[in-house]
Amino acid sequence: MNARKYTGIALAVTVAILSGCGGGGSGGNTVTPVTTTPPVSSGPSWEPGVFESQSTFIAKCETPRTxxxxxxxxxxxxxxxxxxxxKLWLRSWTxxxxxxxxxxxxxxxxxxxxLGYFNQLKxxxxxxSGTAKDNFHxxxxxxxxxxxxxxxxxxGYGFDWEFVANTSPRxxxxxxTEPDSPAALANVPxxxxxxxxxxxxxxxxxSQSGVDAINAALFPDNAGTVTSFEFELIDGSPLVVDITSSDxxxxxxxxxxxxxxxxxxTGYFQFNTFIRTAQDDLIDAFDLFVNENVTELVIDLRYNGGGLLALASQxxxxxxxxxxxxxxxxxxxRFNDKSTTTNPVTGEALQSTPFYxxxxxxxxxxxxxxxxPSLSLTRVYVITTGSTCSASEAVMNALRGIDVDVVQIGSTTCGKPYGFYPTDxxxxxxxxxxxxxVNNKGFGDYADGFMPTDSPNFDFELPGCAVEDDFTAALGNPEEGMLAAALGYSATGNCPVVTSVEDLADASTGKENMASTSENAQAQGSALLAIDNPNTQRETLILHNKINEPVIEERK
Known part of the structure; x- marks a missing residue:
């Protein structure tokens, strides 16, 4: 996503009207006060605590589209x-x-x-736990x-990146890599x-010029951009490839x-994002599982940042x-306390989402x-990381709300029991x-994420195993660390011997690591320059979007 910069300059004009009298004596001059008429505003203005209707400002644009x-x-x-x-529309809408x-x-x-004004409207x-209440704005x-x-x-190129550190040493x-993408065809593992x-x-x-060039190369604006990449592979060997960006x-x-x-x-599938084009592939996967009489299921949601609530229900x-x-x-x-019976976005009466x-x-x-198709399972294994968010967590929460055992393999999820209606x-x-x-039992308090543990004591703690993301093996390989842990737990009920929870926290990647990197740099007075990272706001390109569909109605 290309950042767009705006410059807002506020001019404050103060008019002082002075009245007084001249020197003493009968011959003194008299100054007559002059009253000025304030200029008539030619447009709207901000008044603290007063919020006009959204409709007054919506679609009134500095640069209208045609x-x-x-x-x-x-x-x-x-x-x-x-x-x-x-800005006034954003204010009233908020x-x-x-x-x-x-x-x-x-x-x-x-x-x-x-955009600066929107960013602080939260x-x-x-x-x-002391983390920001709203990390999803x-x-x-x-x-x-x-x-x-x-x-x-x-x-782009077809890479899905793990941003371990976005400041030097990056x-x-x-x-x-996405199937059949330039990155996949270049055999980047x-x-x-x-x-x-x-x-x-x-x-x-x-250097600023270097960081700008890195960002431009990583995130090309157009298809057809040729970029030279040098990688170090897991075994330490180099890989140098030229890759051309495409759609x-x-x-x-x-x-x-x-x-x-x-x-x-045991069935397995990697599920990366809840977008509408996923429906057919999900149906094909479950048709296969039903036809093959699958009795256990592992859903790999480790990089799934969310998407459609209706698809999560399906x-x-x-x-x-x-x-x-x-x-x-x-x-x-549940909306804000102004909207206990009506959806403040759609204006419709509040209604719950069923299991579609x-x-x-x-x-x-x-x-x-x-x-x-359906498997009618009473237990499911879910692979998670800190990039597992929103609609992914909603699936976990909803299944637990109907007493399906959810076994969590991996690390703590991002913690987003919240949603929004994307609004243009x-x-x-x-x-x-x-x-x-909230689920069928009324639970939705997992703002610090779902956490795997061998002895759950709270509703946000799930039975399972704390396991690091394993980059040494391909996703879907039964020897890959997280999948191997899920299969092992299914067979024995025990977790593999892994590093401690503290080590997992130290090794965690994505937005949490980057935030700490930035904080450390600031604390040290460092002038480290950060590259762009879409994952700081969106673990996938549509992170945290739980609702992006019209009202679902039954076709007669």
Whole structure:
């Protein structure tokens, strides 16, 4: 995502009217006070504590779009406005819909750019563990967002990166490559660590020009960009390849497999993102599992940052089946205290999300008459990391709400029992926390994540094993550390001998490591320059988006 910078300059003009009298004596001069008329404002203004209707400012843009939206076929709603009107819309929208609206500082919008103003329209409170209460506040260019969520296509090389450290000495490791992408065709394996890019020292270069060049090379704006990569592989050997960027088709479901174990047949699949294009692949995977009489299932959600709530409901149904989900609620959404009966975003009466047992026509927003396959399992193994978030956690929580045993293998999830309705205004799509989800038992308090443990004491602690992400083996390989732990636990009920929880915390990657790296640099007065990292806001390109669908209606 390309960052766009705005400059907001506030001019304060003070007019002082002085009245007085001249020297003494009868001959003194008299000064007559002059009253001036203040200028009439030509536009809206900010008044602390006063919030006008969103409709007053929506689609009034400093730079209106023209023409037709290629994804909806409708003309853009934009009209000529101002940056202030964009900010005032954000302010009113936040006050109406943000879950913690009463924890937002009402700062003067004149002191911020549009995006800068949005970035501070959030709670500054902390969770019980001392982390930020709202780590999920971000925005994205609307065209870019729609391209991925509607079509599953994004621009790049096909790498999914693990950002171990984004300041010098940097470390960027390949998690996996999208099938048939330029990166996959170049045979860049999981675990490869980036050393140089276009001849620039990726690990150590700390010049502004170097960092700018690194960012430009890592995240090309257009297809057809040729970039030279030098990697160090797991065995220490080098790999130098030239890769040409292209439009990448994201494959949400990968590495579907069935393993013969002592407990019978165990199904496995890697699931990377809850986007609408995943539905057919998920159905194919579960059809295979049903046909092969799978009795155990491992779902690999280690890099799944979330997506469609309806799709999460479908996945949960395919695991649990009709009997366990009958008359049960997948998730109930709770909005702010202004909206106890009505959804503040849609204006509709509040209703819970059921376990969807039918295929969904996501384009029309309707349930079809076609039933989904289901395994009717009473236990499922879920592989997780700190990048497992939102809709992924909702699946875990929903299954536990109907007494399906969820065994967690890996590390603590990101902790997001919250969701939002992505909302476009003036070409930017905004994501602000608008609801908390709770399961069929009313539980949704896992803001610090679900945690695997051998002796659960709290509802956010799950039975399972703390295991590091293993970059030495391919995903889906039964010898890969996390999958091997899941298969072993299934067979014996015991966890493998692994490093301590403290070591896991020290070795954890992604946004938590990067945050500590930045904090350490600041504490030391360092001037380390950070490369861009989409994962700081989105573990995948659509991280934390639990709702991105029209209201699902039953097709008659």
């Amino acid at each position: 023409g037709t939206d290629p994804f909806t076929g409708s003309a853009y709603p934009d009209s000529q406005g101002s940056a202030l009107e964009e 006050n109406d819909t943000y879950l913690w609206y009463d924890e937002v500082d009402d700062n003067n919008p004149d002191n911020f750019s549009v 709670s500054n409170e902390l969770t019980p 971000f925005s994205q260019d609307t065209a870019e967002y729609n391209e991925l969520t509607q079509t599953g296509v994004s621009s 470390e960027l490791v390949v998690r996996f 999981r675990g490869a660590s980036l050393i140089t890019i276009n001849g620039i020292d990726f690990v150590n270069d700390n 990448i088709s994201v494959a949400p479901v990968q590495n579907v497999n069935i393993f013969d174990t002592t407990n019978g047949k 996945v949960s149904y395919m695991v649990a089946g009709p009997s366990q989900t009958n008359n049960a609620i997948f998730e109930t959404t 047992r039918n295929e969904i026509d996501y384009n029309a927003g309707v349930l079809t008459s076609t039933l989904l 205004n003036c070409g930017e799509t905004y994501f602000t926390i608008q609801f908390q989800g």
